[in-house]
Amino acid sequence: MDTAFAERRRRDLIVACVLAAIAATVPLFVKDVYVQNIMVLTLMWGALSQSWNILSGYCGQISLGHALYFGLGAYTTALLFTKFGVLPWFGMLGGGVISALIAMALGYPCFRLRGHYFVIATIVIAEIGLLLFHNWDWAGAAMGIEIPARGDSWLKFQFPRSKLPYFYFALALACVAWFVTWWLEDSKWGYWWRAVKDNPEAAESLGVDVFNSKMGAAAVSAFLVAIGGSFYAQFVYFIDPESVMGFQFSLLMALPAVLGGIGTLWGPMLGAVILIPLTELTRSYVGGSGRGVDLIVYGGLIIAISLARPQGLIGLFSFKGLAGLFAPKRKEAVR
């Protein structure tokens, strides 16, 4: 049992490395910036959903307010850069730390709440954040912040025309988020989280520190999401409250994980690979009609997948079989 689990984990890691290596070569063949843009967004949403999955999937605390951390990351970077000239790399780190601290401060009262009370608390907290930024004149309020583009620079992390640096950063972020999940899955934390998700009372009686394990999940999750937000600000060059803290961002973080398989290692990435290109392409090629057909397709797909595959699409892919290609010897052990 134990060895089978360890084996599966090793295979997951190998598969991930191979997939990342393949992904890294894709831009060498695909030069179209529109397609590259979709790839960047796919990786970014994959990474964000992977981070969301840590708190909501593994630990079972469903948050529909992660846009708050996304926005905090974006705003920290943009404000530090435009107001004080602090390089975005430090802003990114700062945004991550601030978000993690805020996540814990909010977690303190919120983790007492159960079920829908918790979900709605996360929604309204993010909405409060949105409204405060909307009314905060120093931070640009509704006018937003435009990040001045001054030509290619790794130092300032801006590349006005090329998508490649963003692509590789997003890929790295996705890999980090995946790796953190992979690593935590088999750590003390991973076991705690699953116990908390399945049955908090039982977990408590078995000596799991339920409260602290939720706090830990919230901090890691918020930190990674804030890095994503800060990347988004650099990528779009312009942020305003609605475009980084709106409720739709919280949903977009949850959707890939839900569609791909919530609480699974591969679900969020798989969900993003399907969902993001689909939404981008439907908007581009169906959305210009002004008749809402893109919404019908998008919503219909969400209903269909969540009803037909409640455990997520990940079940359709046999990773045992796929991984078997790389480690043929293990077939018996799995059985």
Add this chain to the structure above:
Amino acid sequence: MNITRRNVLLGATAAAALGPIAARAQTSEVVIGVIYPFSGASAQMGVDAQKSFETALDIINKNHDFDLPLAKGEGLPGLGGAKIRLVFADHQADPQKGRAETERLITQEKVCAVIGTYQSAVAVTVSQICERYQVPFISADNSSPSLHKRGLKFYFRAAPHDEMFSAAMFNFFDAMKKKGTKIDTLALFHEDTIFGTDSANTQLKLASERGYKVISDIKYRSNSPSLSAEVQQLKTANADVLMPSSYTTDGILLVKTMAELGYKPNAIVAQNAGFSEKALYDAVGDKLEGVISRGSFSLDLAAKRPMVGKINAMFKEKSGKDFNDLTSRQFMGLLVMADAINRAKSTDGEKIREALVATDIPGEQTIMPWKRVKFDELGQNNDADPVLLQYIGGKFVTIFPPQAAIAEAVWPMKKNAALQ
């Protein structure tokens, strides 16, 4: 990705890739990108804009006897009679999507110019991308004054911005005061997105410069379920003039709530948006007798320039609506861009930009009450004089500035109308 290659197959733009000289000789089609919200809360704006652009397209591509650039004859004579084709893209009011769609329009659809965007926040990112790809962008209907001050070379705006609009309002107040009307106090009522915030900031600045007292400055959340508390505060303040900057939804709710709470303002001078939309007057027009809105278009012009009425009829046939402040600006946006491409005799971005810089269209050759279309070094047309319109007897009449006015302002607005 073979869908995305479809227009390359059309041949016209494939020729453009062969080089500027070949393009000049062979282009039979000029592609222009039009980027608007076609889904979400402001989808109607995109739908109306599409009708307006199609009206302009009809005038350019077919032979019409109007004194407008490119109306006579078919297509663009400067490019051997090439026809214009529009590609519409949906930005869903999201700056990131605006960026992505602009990139797609430029790199895949091979558009040689872009027009947009309704939401000012999206215009920020769309114009950035156009600048990077050196594709000219006409900001047809964005009124945020900060847009043209960013030092972009490929940004152009033929229409007025909010500072010009608000200045017109205060000029009007000054003129009314000279005639002995009491206008001392103002109440601002504005929504909390970029449009309302920008508009209110400008109005606050102008009020303090010109010695008006703002006794109530209410910023509300757009699409609020209720505006009772806000309206109650306006009613308590009871300023001489109420100045709303609201989109259609909030505008309807504002007027209904005012009637419900028995607030009958002395005068309303609105920063267009909702107050130039047919939907608002369909809903609450009976309560708005005498409301004043700034605008850049006036059907009254049809008396002086009959073509304005005819073109409006063409638009109405497509959309079921008269031209309003937004749709008329969109119409002019495409016309100005097409005129520049025609003079550039090329689809090359830099050449079109040069042609835009050299643009000088006299006001009579537009459908607007403007002096002329001529861009300053920031790409702003400062000769686009806004007008103030008053809603009287179910239609708008121009009341300001004097050279465009056909009637005196009714002041105060009819009080009985506001209640029932």
Add this chain to the structure above:
Amino acid sequence: MTAETIIQSLASGLLMGLLYGLIAVGLALIFGLMDVVNFAHGEFLMIAMYATFFLFVFFAIDPLLSAPLVAAALFVFGAVVYLLIVRFAVRAKANAGMVQIFSTFGLAIVMRGLAQYFFTPDYRSVTHSWLGGKTVSIAGIYLPVPQLVGALVAIAAFGALYLFINRTDFGRALEATREDAGAVALVGIDKNKVFALGWGIGAALVGLAGAVMAIFFYIYPDVGASFALIAYVTVALGGFGSVFGAFAGGIIVGLVEATTAMLLPPSLKAVGIYAVYLLVVFVRPRGLFGSM
């Protein structure tokens, strides 16, 4: 700030609050019955408003008269949504909570898309209805008639719902199913029928709200979004599972909204509602009257 302003604001807030309660009560009923939060609730409101609008435009039926028709139509619609979608969502063996959130959320998006497709995104209003624009003034305090009627409808609906749940056989079946769906099957009650009826009644209640709202509110495909979050907060504040909680929650939300708008810039008035919700659940994690 004069006393008149304060009284007026609170009066308006109270009327609006009763309407919020009416919008939310269907949500509370459905949740109480089967632990499902309908994330398309705002869109139910939207189609009810459109139904009222079209009955007015094409058949000249005043919203007051069409309210029962709209409620009946929504009843059918709610039951159909249960039978076609929710029935399967609650059956999900994995991630039941997520599945029901996202299947109803997907439904919300589809409904908005369909509304845009069939009704266009244009803004509609019911003009010249019997009550539209009428207002009564008592000692300088203005009470708009549509909201006043809405408040009465809300109170009547709550009363009827209370009697229905407590005094009728069907209400008792509903209550029993809520408590133990497995056991009721043994005494011959079809769980699906009860749930479908519960969804029908929940939707019919929001249908009533929509008919009243159509008198004084604009109508467009995204109109539900403005009310949906308030409805969720209202239900949660009152306590999930409690119909009376939704009623009380609505009144509190209305009053808090009006009060916040007097104390803070009105653009922040929703912050007051959200803050009160958080305060309440931090002290009482089940909401004010919640049973679970």
